[in-house]
Amino acid sequence: MYMLYSLRLAVQSVWREKWINLLSILTIAAGLFMITLTFFSVYNIDLATKKLPEKFSMTLYLNDRVSEQDRGNIIAVLKKNSMVEHVKFISKDRAMEELRGVLKNADYVLEGIDENPLPASIELRLKHESVSISGVKKLAADIGKIKGIDEVEYGEQFLNSMHSIRTGAQTISMLMVVLMSTGIIFVCYSTVKIMFYRRKEEIETFKLLGATKGFIRAPFVIEGGMLGAGGGVVGMFGAIAFYYAFFYKLVLTMPILKVIVFPSEIFIALPFTGLLLGICGAVVALGRIRFS
């Protein structure tokens, strides 16, 4: 029942100390906007690195002495592997043809070569979900043991760099989010703490009249939530402004930026994130309330 009254007290307090609260709201908004930008960057890096494995393939070079039957057996074994999506055999002749196609006018370098030096190979396209560093390494090692396969080649370095970029971006973003969230909690903590000390006499009177801890805490928790949510709303308008500036102004002049995606769901998440962080800050600020 006292929640309505607590809400009234919180609104009165926010209004009474409007300047300090406005400053807190703007600081929170800046923090949340930074979190949005971090999320936006990581989201796009993640999306880009997810798309790359679609083009990922593995090439197995066959021994020249492998018979047609053994080759058939190798292909059958590979097709049965759960990580493999597609198997394509490339004969020695086909390999030479492809090389000539690649060299085009520079195919004179092949003149004088009597015997085709290129080995026959099998190209494997892996299932999208199988393209992980450990998975691909294990598959390459297993395939390398198959009799008749001389060499297994795959973009190990490419996979490692992709993994590093992704992990690096995720770590930096995680650090940024933790840092900014802690900052926002601290802003709410400080503001609520100041309000609490300013109303210390009043709170002492409340306690002596028989107010419970819940009654004393509620207006401050609501106030913290209001500051956080307020910061979230301002941050949301900032993000919307950024969205329109980026996609309707910058993309028009630089069409290459069209590949960048902005998840608009984040707009609605900002006030709620602010609310949650504000409440956290207020709860930490209030600490333990003692009656005697």
Added chain:
Amino acid sequence: MIHFENVSKFYDHQTALRNITFSVEKGDMAFITGPSGAGKSTLLKIIYLSEKPDEGSITIADWELGKIKESSIPFLRRNIGVVFQDFRLLDNRNVFDNVAMALRIRGIGEYEVKERVMEILKTVNLRHKTDGFPKTLSGGEQQRVVIARAIVGEPTILLADEPTGNLDSDTAAGITRMFKDINAKGTTVIIATHNRESFRNTGRKVFRLDNGNLVGEEIG
């Protein structure tokens, strides 16, 4: 109703109360008297749990204060109305809100709050000052607001710390009459005062404190 058994309270190396034993029965009106610094306020603070005794045991109604949980303290305090010596009125709230506070902390709905506060302000003759702020009121009016706040929750015990301390004799007499009326309705009333006129010829119990010791018990 209220029973003190060998209660002592020390502040650093100073004794505020020493081995105090006394009882006040339900529905009684009693006075605690003595010079300044005798321990009157400390005794009242111990009753409403603003201070903890260092020795002895205290029973209030069915509550044994030594064993009371921290979370139960607010509920005990709701049974005790207190007229504080320094009033403890909230200057940024009007008379209505100051009195209503005692009900709002109990989670009572606004409609009932309004009815009960208006009723009690009528009792203390302050209905015309509902929207006034404490600083605009006289000492006697402020005292009546504090009394209204103390009794609006219908407590079983009413404590008053020097309620007539800074008032002229007519206003003091009016306040004392008000306490008698409250007591007549069944509320146990304990008044701490150094003013002998407050309890003279009342026929009520008077406990005399001096330097933290209970030096006498008499009928006023």
